[in-house]
Amino acid sequence: xxxxxxxxxxxxxxxxxxxxxxxxxxxxxxxxxxxxxxxxxxxxxxxxxxxxxxxxxxxxxxxxxxxxxxxxxxxxxxxxxxxxxxxxxxxxxxxxxxxxxxxxxxxxxxxxxxxxxxxxxxxxxxxxxxxxxxxxxxxxxxxxxxxxxxxxxxxxxxxxxxxxxxxxxxxxxxxxxxxxxxxxxxxxxxxxxxxxxxxxxxxxxxxxxxxxxxxxxxxxxxxxxxxxxxxxxxxxxxxxxxxxxxxxxxxxxxxxxxxxxxxxxxxxxxxxxxxxxxxxxxxxxxxxxxxxxxxxxxxxxxxxxxxxxxxxxxxxxxxxxxxxxxxxxxxxxxxxxxxxxxxxxxxxxxxxxxxxxxxxxxxxxxxxxxxxxxxxxxxxxxxxxxxxxxxxxxxxxxxxxxxxxxxxxxxxxxxxxxxxxxxxxxxxxxxxxxxxxxxxxxxxxxxxxxxxxxxxxxxxxxxxxxxxxxxxxxxxxxxxxxxxxxxxxxxxxxxxxxxxxxxxxxxxxxxxxxxxxxxxxxxxxxxxxxxxxxxxxxxxxxxxxxxxxxxxxxxxxxxxxxxxxxxxxxxxxxxxxxxxxxxxxxxxxxxxxxxxxxxxxxxxxxxxxxxxxxxxxxxxxxxxxxxxxxxxxxxxxxxxxxxxxxxxxxxxxxxxxxxxxxxxxxxxxxxxxxxxxxxxxxxxxxxxxxxxxxxxxxxxxxxxxxxxxxxxxxxxxx
Numbered sequence: 001x002x003x004x005x006x007x008x009x010x011x012x013x014x015x016x017x018x019x020x021x022x023x024x025x026x027x028x029x030x031x032x033x034x035x036x037x038x039x040x041x042x043x044x045x046x047x048x049x050x051x052x053x054x055x056x057x058x059x060x061x062x063x064x065x066x067x068x069x070x071x072x073x074x075x076x077x078x079x080x081x082x083x084x085x086x087x088x089x090x091x092x093x094x095x096x097x098x099x100x101x102x103x104x105x106x107x108x109x110x111x112x113x114x115x116x117x118x119x120x121x122x123x124x125x126x127x128x129x130x131x132x133x134x135x136x137x138x139x140x141x142x143x144x145x146x147x148x149x150x151x152x153x154x155x156x157x158x159x160x161x162x163x164x165x166x167x168x169x170x171x172x173x174x175x176x177x178x179x180x181x182x183x184x185x186x187x188x189x190x191x192x193x194x195x196x197x198x199x200x201x202x203x204x205x206x207x208x209x210x211x212x213x214x215x216x217x218x219x220x221x222x223x224x225x226x227x228x229x230x231x232x233x234x235x236x237x238x239x240x241x242x243x244x245x246x247x248x249x250x251x252x253x254x255x256x257x258x259x260x261x262x263x264x265x266x267x268x269x270x271x272x273x274x275x276x277x278x279x280x281x282x283x284x285x286x287x288x289x290x291x292x293x294x295x296x297x298x299x300x301x302x303x304x305x306x307x308x309x310x311x312x313x314x315x316x317x318x319x320x321x322x323x324x325x326x327x328x329x330x331x332x333x334x335x336x337x338x339x340x341x342x343x344x345x346x347x348x349x350x351x352x353x354x355x356x357x358x359x360x361x362x363x364x365x366x367x368x369x370x371x372x373x374x375x376x377x378x379x380x381x382x383x384x385x386x387x388x389x390x391x392x393x394x395x396x397x398x399x400x401x402x403x404x405x406x407x408x409x410x411x412x413x414x415x416x417x418x419x420x421x422x423x424x425x426x427x428x429x430x431x432x433x434x435x436x437x438x439x440x441x442x443x444x445x446x447x448x449x450x451x452x453x454x455x456x457x458x459x460x461x462x463x464x465x466x467x468x469x470x471x472x473x474x475x476x477x478x479x480x481x482x483x484x485x486x487x488x489x490x491x492x493x494x495x496x497x498x499x500x501x502x503x504x505x506x507x508x509x510x511x512x513x514x515x516x517x518x519x520x521x522x523x524x525x526x527x528x529x530x531x532x533x534x535x536x537x538x539x540x541x542x543x544x545x546x547x548x549x550x551x552x553x554x555x556x557x558x559x560x561x562x563x564x565x566x567x568x569x570x571x572x573x574x575x576x577x578x579x580x581x582x583x584x585x586x587x588x589x590x591x592x593x594x595x596x597x598x599x600x601x602x603x604x605x606x607x608x609x610x611x612x613x614x615x616x617x618x619x620x621x622x623x624x625x626x627x628x629x630x631x632x633x634x635x636x637x638x639x640x641x642x643x644x645x646x647x648x649x650x651x652x653x654x655x656x657x658x659x660x661x662x663x664x665x666x667x668x669x670x671x672x673x674x675x676x677x678x679x680x681x682x683x684x685x686x687x688x689x690x691x692x693x694x695x696x697x698x699x700x701x702x703x704x705x706x707x708x709x710x711x712x713x714x715x716x717x718x
Contacts, residue, residue: 032157033288033298034106037355037368038142039133039153041414043422045459045470046139047504047517047553049073051132053158058657060126061170061673061711062178062201065119066090068126069152071611072134073553073569076604076631078685080244082206082258082706083174085214087120087245087276089685092136093521093549094575094605095149098481101142102152105233106353107284107302108144112374112404113482115145117152121280121306122237123214124199127168127180130158136553137519138474138500140457141410141428143353143370146478148498156220157231157286159193162186165718170671172711176203187224195220206706208260209270210244227290236281243274243310247686247701257681257704263313271313271340278308278345296357302372304349309342309381319390322382322397327390338386343440347376351406362416369409376402380440400438402482407431420464424472426457432479439486442534447485451495453477459502469505476500484527484541487534494543497524506555514556521549528603528638531583531689533592539689544638547577547602568612575605580638585691593692600640604685606648608632621659628652636688636700643698649682651675651705666717672710679707 040046049072059068063084066077080087089097102109102117104125110117119125135151142151163186170178177200184195197218204211215238222231243262252259263274281304288298315338319326322341327334351372358365379399385391410428417423429452436447459472480493487493499522506515527541534540551573558566582595601607614626634646653675660668683702690698 032105032155032286033296033355033357034286034300034353035131035153035155035157037298037357037366038103038106038140038151040135040140043461043463043468043470044140044414045424045461045472045502045504046474047073047136047502047519048139049134049555051134053130056126056129056132057715058671059655060124060168061172061671061713062124062176062203064088065122065126069132069134070629071567071569071613071627073555073611074136074551074571074573074609075134075611076606076609076634076684078703079705080207080685080703081203081210081212081241082244082704083176083203083709085176085201085203086205086210086212086239086241087118090117091604092134092150093519093551093571093573094602096604099146099148099478100150100152101145101147102154103143104154104282105157105284105286105300106143106153107282107300108349108370108372108406110145112347112349112372112406113376113402115478115481118278120212120214120237120239120241121278122235123201123216123239124178124180124197125154125216125218125235125237127182127199128156128195128197128218128220128235129154131155136517137502137521138455138457138476138498141368141408141412141426141455143408144372144406146430146453146455146476148476148478148496156218156233157222159222159224160184160186160195164666167716167718168713169715170711170713173706173709174204174206176711177201178713191223191225193222193224205242205244206258206709207244207704208258209242209263209274210260211242213240214238229286229288231284231286231288233282233284233286236279238279239276241276243276243312247703250700250702253681253683253702253704265315265338266313267315267338273311274313276308276310278306280304280306294358294360296359297355299352299354301352302350305347306349307344307346309344311340311342311383313340314338322395324382324385324390324395324397327387329387334387334390337390339382340384342381342383344379344381345376346379347374349374364412364414366412367410368412369407371405371407373406374402374404376404378402378440398438398440398443400436400440400443402434402436404435405431405433420462422461422463424457424459424461426474428455428457429453430455430477434479436482436485442486442488445486445488447492449479449485449492451477451479453495466507466509467505468508470502472500472502474500474502480527480541487540487542491534491540491542493527493541494525496526496543498522499524510559512556512558515554517553519549519551519553523547523549526577528577528580530581530638531585531592533583533585544577544580546579547575549573549575549602549605551575563617565615566612567615569610571609573605573607573609575602575607576600577602577638582637582639584696587691587693589692595639597639600638601635603637604634604646606632606634621661623657625655626652627655631684636686641698644688644700646683646686646702649680649684651680651682652677668717669713669715671713671715673712674708674710676706676708681707 166182168180201214218235263270353370355368457474504517525543686702
């Protein structure tokens, strides 16, 4: 049946392709307005990197989106499962995903409450992406969450003018398999286009039981004429991953690097369904219109629906903590029981974005913004207890709601000054209204807060011949995350603020291109973990008055011959927090003790990040790439304590690709990649905590990465 499905659409695609072609240049948009409004242009005074469709496809063998960006400057990636599939993370300039603004076709993607980005909810979305722009620093104004380290803009809305059909399959270590079917009509009847994708990714993971079962689909259809376009996107991802988010203790790194504590509370064998389960579906509708030779406008409405839970087996749980009455079993009073619980999220995120764009002569003006609302439910069910009479089916012990409204408005003005200079001015206003009706561990704590942020940006770009230089200043503000508010009424967090100064220069030519970018990011009231506990005994982030990141980013590309080229990047940085106070639990005397540090290094902020790719083209249709990554040591907390570090690591990969062309097929591309070819034992992420019990004890936990592993892919274009 599956074969017939593929064959039918392949024949249909070939039939459409045989019709008279209608070129994209005859249509309204090559790059959509909704993307143009938030992306930095070639001359914008901000540090950025662009990835095109070819570059994305050549690296897409099943690993999550952060791994496709691993060779871009200042990027460090991590993976809970150890092989880049399932839950992964990305840091840019030392800032984590909660401070990186992510948009899909200009529509906000960051989770409204945690502000994180969970790409596991969109498996293989990269196969539908036509282009990616990564802006480092504050960058230009974006929709959604404040950009405190970077922005990642993904676009799927570019028009494919020709019909196509693709079968992309890969298989590799840890029983990893990726299967993707892509179909597109191209432009039919000079106005219509349809693009579809169906994907599946499965993997056992490197870490014990860190399995992933990921499924997704993507459908996009559009109507395009001379002055108007209307596009509807519907895409969805469903993930089921065995939990592997606890890491392993430092003492086990040399003896059992794949140990996973998840599910171990179950007697005898680990609980077989200690899993995370989530489905996220996106609906996007775009309307673009060319009003005149000078004015363009776009408006989009969207809805993101998410629902899911993670399930846990918990041993010897106090019944009172779940609102379950003690139970008399004969003469025995039962106050504790083993149980299975599910922690649920059920949310809707919806809204609209818009922009008006005016271009004439040497001036461009963009007025845009957006409004979105989040309606979320957090609830927990107990679905089983060891003592059966204790509960009914799916007993619910908490149910809390939260609501968040985000409104933004921005104006961007670009003006050519004289022959070689271009100015840029950008002013954004953002209002956030946030209500939280209780927390799981603090049900009576009600939060309502409102923020008004004004974020100005300005810059100047100089361009002459093959040279370009820029200078810019930008401000950004960011509200706290949901967990920060659980600190209690007397310890409510303040918003964070950032001033970003950037100075860059680059030179481009056919043989050699290189660039240097200096940055200074000055933070006020940045939220960091200090060891301080909140009203319910959980560790919470606290505002620190002053901190900064300063560094230089270097990039180069050298075309030595037609068959050999080199790409490389290097980031050197200093990342400091001033007047940091550490809090340590004191179990001997009660309470916490404090240590004060005048100038220490920010956690997860390596002083040196480097990447390179040596690309050999021994013959016309083949390529061999030697890919390397070096990350210097990182501190697990902000104390700059040498006993709490992630060791520096160097990883070498190799990728080989070969292109075949047959009469019956458009092309067949074979891709083989070996990761960590020297089987380096390294860790990409971790966490730490300390306490006093007789003496000071520090517990470090790490997320080990896989030794030598590989993937082999075959991509068939019909």
